[in-house]
Amino acid sequence: MSMITWDLGTIVLLIMSGLTRASILFIVAAGLTLVFGVLRVINMAHGSLYMVGAFIAASVIQQVGGGGGFWLALVAAPLAVALVGAVIEFGVLRRIYQAEHVVQLLATYALILIFDDLVKMIWGAEYKSVSIPAAFAGSISIGDRQFPIYNLFVIFWALLLATGLWLLIHRTGLGRLIRAAVEDSEMLEALGVNIPRIFSAVFIIGAFLAGLGGVLVAPLGSIGLGMDVTILIEAFVVAVIGGLGSFPGALLGAGIIGMMFSFGITVAPRMAMAFVFLAMLLVLIVRPWGLFGEPER
Amino acid sequence: MLLEIENLMKAFGGFQATDGVSLSVEKGSLCALIGPNGAGKTTLFNQITGYLVPDSGRITFKGAEITGLHPYEISRKGITRAFQIINIFSRLTVMESVQLAILAKRGKTLQCFAPAKRMVREEALAVLGIVGLAERAGALARELSHGDQRVLELALALAGEPELLLLDEPMAGMSPFERVKVTELIQKVQQDSGLTVLFCEHDMDVVFGISEKITVLHQGRVIAEGRPEDIKKNEEVHQVYLGQSWGI
Amino acid sequence: MTVDSRNFWRTGWPWAGLAVVGLLLYPQFVSRYYIVLSTEVVILALLATSYNLIFGYAGMVSFGHAAFFGLGAYAMALLTKNYGSPMLVGLLAAPVVAAAFAFIIGWFCMRTIRLYFSLLSLAFAQLLWVIVFQWYGFTGGSDGIQGVPRPEILGSYASYYYFALAATLVCLVLMWFIVNSPFGWSLRSIRENTQRSQFLGINDRFYKLIAFTIAGAFAGMAGGLYCQFQKWADPELLFWTTSANPVLMSILGGMFSFVGPSVGAVVFVALREIIKVRTDYWPLVLGAVLLTMVLVLPGGIVGFVVDKGRALVSSRNGEAPAP
Numbered sequence: 001m002s003m004i005t006w007d008l009g010t011i012v013l014l015i016m017s018g019l020t021r022a023s024i025l026f027i028v029a030a031g032l033t034l035v036f037g038v039l040r041v042i043n044m045a046h047g048s049l050y051m052v053g054a055f056i057a058a059s060v061i062q063q064v065g066g067g068g069g070f071w072l073a074l075v076a077a078p079l080a081v082a083l084v085g086a087v088i089e090f091g092v093l094r095r096i097y098q099a100e101h102v103v104q105l106l107a108t109y110a111l112i113l114i115f116d117d118l119v120k121m122i123w124g125a126e127y128k129s130v131s132i133p134a135a136f137a138g139s140i141s142i143g144d145r146q147f148p149i150y151n152l153f154v155i156f157w158a159l160l161l162a163t164g165l166w167l168l169i170h171r172t173g174l175g176r177l178i179r180a181a182v183e184d185s186e187m188l189e190a191l192g193v194n195i196p197r198i199f200s201a202v203f204i205i206g207a208f209l210a211g212l213g214g215v216l217v218a219p220l221g222s223i224g225l226g227m228d229v230t231i232l233i234e235a236f237v238v239a240v241i242g243g244l245g246s247f248p249g250a251l252l253g254a255g256i257i258g259m260m261f262s263f264g265i266t267v268a269p270r271m272a273m274a275f276v277f278l279a280m281l282l283v284l285i286v287r288p289w290g291l292f293g294e295p296e297r
Numbered sequence: 298m299l300l301e302i303e304n305l306m307k308a309f310g311g312f313q314a315t316d317g318v319s320l321s322v323e324k325g326s327l328c329a330l331i332g333p334n335g336a337g338k339t340t341l342f343n344q345i346t347g348y349l350v351p352d353s354g355r356i357t358f359k360g361a362e363i364t365g366l367h368p369y370e371i372s373r374k375g376i377t378r379a380f381q382i383i384n385i386f387s388r389l390t391v392m393e394s395v396q397l398a399i400l401a402k403r404g405k406t407l408q409c410f411a412p413a414k415r416m417v418r419e420e421a422l423a424v425l426g427i428v429g430l431a432e433r434a435g436a437l438a439r440e441l442s443h444g445d446q447r448v449l450e451l452a453l454a455l456a457g458e459p460e461l462l463l464l465d466e467p468m469a470g471m472s473p474f475e476r477v478k479v480t481e482l483i484q485k486v487q488q489d490s491g492l493t494v495l496f497c498e499h500d501m502d503v504v505f506g507i508s509e510k511i512t513v514l515h516q517g518r519v520i521a522e523g524r525p526e527d528i529k530k531n532e533e534v535h536q537v538y539l540g541q542s543w544g545i
Numbered sequence: 546m547t548v549d550s551r552n553f554w555r556t557g558w559p560w561a562g563l564a565v566v567g568l569l570l571y572p573q574f575v576s577r578y579y580i581v582l583s584t585e586v587v588i589l590a591l592l593a594t595s596y597n598l599i600f601g602y603a604g605m606v607s608f609g610h611a612a613f614f615g616l617g618a619y620a621m622a623l624l625t626k627n628y629g630s631p632m633l634v635g636l637l638a639a640p641v642v643a644a645a646f647a648f649i650i651g652w653f654c655m656r657t658i659r660l661y662f663s664l665l666s667l668a669f670a671q672l673l674w675v676i677v678f679q680w681y682g683f684t685g686g687s688d689g690i691q692g693v694p695r696p697e698i699l700g701s702y703a704s705y706y707y708f709a710l711a712a713t714l715v716c717l718v719l720m721w722f723i724v725n726s727p728f729g730w731s732l733r734s735i736r737e738n739t740q741r742s743q744f745l746g747i748n749d750r751f752y753k754l755i756a757f758t759i760a761g762a763f764a765g766m767a768g769g770l771y772c773q774f775q776k777w778a779d780p781e782l783l784f785w786t787t788s789a790n791p792v793l794m795s796i797l798g799g800m801f802s803f804v805g806p807s808v809g810a811v812v813f814v815a816l817r818e819i820i821k822v823r824t825d826y827w828p829l830v831l832g833a834v835l836l837t838m839v840l841v842l843p844g845g846i847v848g849f850v851v852d853k854g855r856a857l858v859s860s861r862n863g864e865a866p867a868p
Binding site: 111118 | 656659664665679785786826835839
């Protein structure tokens with residue numbers, strides 16, 4: 001058992017750090033779940049896109065330096081990853097939309113292998129680290145504990161994104177098309193809507209989100225070659241628990257898993273990961289389509 | 298009575314697909330179930346074969362209740378079904394499909410170490426002979442023509458050595474020549490082996506030509522039942538079919 | 546050639562016989578490196594074929610098959626290293642332990658279909674991985690269990706090769722019988738058309754559970770053999786990326802034939818060794834090959850060869866090739 005003292009300050013701190021983790025998870029899982037919801041494809045390479053975003057951010061920050069570098073990376077990296085996403089969508093995914101799930105899983109798994117090595121080729125195998133940009137350096141006090149300001153920035157971004165995505169889906173023309181495509185893409189096609197273009201747009205948005213997650217996470221920890229697999233599994237669990245294809249689900253799922261990690265690592269560090277998989281198991285057994293999802297047609 | 302259905306009810310959302318249907322089928326008879334589209338014929342078949350569970354009511358087969366049992370349990374009891382849409386095993390050969398159907402009926406499908414290829418060959422070839430698919434025994438099911446696939450569909454149902462055979466629109470999509478062939482087949486099989494057949498059909502020539510008893514379904518309810526001559530004269534049946542091609 | 550001998554060569558048995566003879570003689574002519582490599586290929590062929598039992602034959606896409614492989618390996622390691630049991634006991638225990646887990650996991654997985662089945666199998670496997678990875682006291686944690694003892698008569702590379710080959714051949718023959726039995730045909734019918742198979746009288750959930758358990762048992766056997774081979778049981782064996790390998794091999798070699806996965810295993814290892822000599826970037830090449838295969842050759846190598854062979858034979862006989 002842990003040696004920490006349990007008081008209000010600790011709990012608040014744990015909640016806040018859980019929220020930080022949840023924020024990153026939400027941003028990444030949202031992309032994963034969006035792509036599944038509309039395209040019905042599970043993109044295993046989503047974690048790789050995240051990783052590429054982080055590495056690009058690291059390079060940009062290193063080249064340009066300091067605060068300016070971070071802001072540049074925040075814009076450039078997700079766009080670059082979105083571009084990569086467009087290439088993947090055009091080159092690979094288009095051919096396998098109609099294929100069975102196993103084909104899609106294998107094709108995107110192949111992409112993981114390819115990306116892993118490409119990243120290794122371009123950036124080398126060592127870990128990179130990026131320091132927290134000066135604008136967000138320092139921490140605020142919660143009781144007698146300190147909580148990094150940068151983490152608040154991350155949480156802010158997640159909330160901003162959640163709102164933005166909601167607005168996109170419910171208040172824009174594209175969002176309406178997306179919702180219709182989720183319901184019945186064949187009908188839409190019959191009505192003359194350009195489905196391939198919607199699919200591309202959705203995938204690119206998903207890639208953008210992955211890249212954004214990568215940039216935001218960069219100052220939080222070390223950037224290395226295994227991070228795509230780790231985040232993929234976690235984002236997967238979040239998306240499944242929340243319900244594949246559901247944003248509110250991703251939000252709730254991210255919150256649950258973020259908290260589980262935060263408290264789990266403190267209380268029973270070795271089994272924290274196990275609890276996460278247990279949660280995924282329970283959901284898949286009891287309610288496979290997740291908390292907010294609907295049974296697969 | 299081989300099959301007895303008592304007051305069967307089944308609703309989907311607000312829609313009552315089966316509304317108090319009672320029906321009985323005598324052993325060894327050839328009975329038809331007719332009704333306009335949407336009358337609930339396939340839903341009824343689905344409930345008899347265990348694919349759907351009725352909301353209320355009873356289905357009894359050979360005196361024992363079978364309501365709500367799994368399809369595989371009902372199949373083992375002696376009810377087999379040929380489907381309206383072709384529902385075969387694409388990558389199995391014709392011979393393998395029929396052999397498997399026979400093996401399944403005889404409860405041999407849990408055997409792990411016997412070579413299936415050599416088992417029940419004569420029985421399988423006999424069934425294929427009856428339906429006229431013996432020359433195509435080695436072909437993959439998906440290589441057959443559409444008409445042959447429907448015949449295979451029938452063969453699978455026959456191979457299950459049933460006591461009650463349910464045929465879901467056996468004539469659908471068939472040419473007039475094929476219809477004659479299949480009609481004769483059904484009659485022959487029924488007379489030779491004393492099989493009980495319940496089929497639903499839109500082709501009125503066939504229905505009035507071969508059935509001994511006709512049940513008319515409309516909006517989930519039985520509105521008439523009796524011999525073909527009586528049904529032909531029935532006022533309500535005529536009204537229900539007004540606007541539809543009666544075809545007599 | 547007379548008609549009789551041509552048919553004889555077509556049944557496949559003589560080819561299998563030749564292959565076995567080749568496999569038996571071949572260590573006499575090659576260096577130690579190839580013997581070690583072949584041992585690995587043989588064990589992976591067993592793993593891939595066990596996976597194809599549920600993948601190609603029953604149509605179940607499991608992403609957690611490595612769990613049974615790893616569990617078998619750990620059973621062997623724990624029994625022989627920590628409890629001093631003889632190797633044969635470990636080898637018998639491995640499939641039994643794996644089968645027990647497969648039965649339990651399978652029971653839960655059978656309630657789900659398609660995508661959710663795959664995800665659930667993945668979740669179970671990852672859970673087991675975490676437990677093995679973290680339970681330092683029992684499983685050695687991330688270090689695994691090292692220094693697994695091997696009996697002296699199997700000490701040399703060649704002798705272990707023959708042992709693994711023998712064990713694998715026995716398992717393959719057993720699986721061959723299963724696949725061609727009424728049970729095997731039932732699995733295929735479940736894959737082709739689950740609803741229809743139910744209407745034939747087949748309780749598909751039960752049959753799939755049995756198949757899943759049997760496949761798990763053979764995977765456990767492969768795990769036990771592998772553990773003895775590398776004299777070490779490590780948690781990586783249970784990780785989901787290890788689960789991907791038998792999937793790859795089955796698809797590479799052809800999932801609708803019995804020998805497909807074995808062919809896939811050979812191709813996989815051969816490719817890996819050839820590429821690794823030339824470049825560090827083996828995963829890149831593997832990914833590219835896999836991607837190409839998935840997009841271009843759905844039937845795998847065996848499927849491709851069989852189709853081309855059929856076309857060749859038919860055209861020689863003057864018939865049009867079958868569709």
